[in-house]
Amino acid sequence: MGPPEAGPVQRFEEIYMTCYPAVATYVRRRATSPDDIADVIAETFTTAWRRVRDIPEGDEARLWLYGVARRVLANHFRAEERRTALAVRLREETTTWTPSATGHDTAAYQAFKRLSDDDRELLALVAWEGLSGPEIAKVLGCSRGAARIRLHRARKRLAKQLSDIDPDLTAYGERAVALAKGQS
């Protein structure tokens, strides 16, 4: 019936080579320092190796890894003194990555920062990882209905923040949509 279990080494290598860019991107967009990025990536994949037999098949592996990385990030910031002995070379690489995103000096970013961690994560999973509602539910370990409602509320709260600081900021969003569609 089911396929025989591929060896854990082969399975882990496949998952790692397939999902590393997505996981590294996820962590890069959330961790604050290059050392943190390398540590969180290392800890996420160490957990994945330990539990390689529990990792779901196909693209769900990526969602599963996001879930692990999310928990590692949450724990990591409570124990920042802990540094892994792994990932020495990766840490050298991450220090050369250009500092994170554009637009962090804007009022819109300040509004985003004022949201709760949960709201920010929901919005980021949509806007940065491009996940759908059901996929978000898998990452967060909640029902699809709960994910949809929480996402709806997070969007509303950010919209409120944006219109509070500057009514024109929501208009910026519309222009961004127009630009994205090539209608500029």
Next chain:
Amino acid sequence: MTQDVDHVVARFAAPPVTEVSEGAKELMHEIMAAESPAEARRRPRRWIAIPAGALLTAATVALTWMLPNSTASALDIKREGDHYVIQIKDLYADPGSYETQLRTVGLDVSLTVVPTTAAFEGQVFPVSPDKKYITEITGIYPPGPCDKLDGCAIGVKIPVDFKGTASIEVGRKAEPGERYQSTTGWDAKGEPMHCIPYRNKTVAEVRDMLKERGIRIEEFVVGDPNRTTPGDFEIKDTVPDSWLVSGGSLTEPGVATVIASEIPTSQEIIDRVDKANGCPSS
């Protein structure tokens, strides 16, 4: 509005990591060298996530099978005459705990519960180490007909004097979003398209038929519908709506892979499959 908010947030993203760098590869090898992975573990589920479905028609007997019980043992093993009658009380228990319990009564038998498509819910599939089907180990079936290709069992029956080695797979209903580990054609007995004349209908028509049944199309397999031997096929995200459907299967609840082609399926094949499925000619 929601789209606008998402676009505002999208601007704050750091650039993506696009490759597995040398440092990343080194990390992968370090991780694997540091320790060994653990055995698979199943997470405890809340009771509402426990599948309820056709097996419930077996009323109370089935309920004892379906309901997990984390405090008691995963299996209920009773001797009845010259057989052990085994009911799975916790469908999500670690397979190792089933095996331990089976060993205590002297059986060299492992048991795995896998999510399956509807036709195989309640399937009991015992094989020997050389992958031969074992006929001495059987399912326990409630009275009345079974509306599934191979399913409906509410327990497993093993002769007390069974001396061989066996691994048994038992099919359970999949949870929403859970991939089937075992599936079959969507027109098999117990499947949503059973005895529905869908062959040689267009992709657009079949999409509507599936939609009525709460099923969406995940991908298409494109191949010659009249070939009788295995051959090349191609997997596509989309095909023209005018193409003709020759088959399909469900990969998880409400999600289908559709076999389609520009070429119609021959009436001979349609007749043969209808007959095999026990359906009137279409």
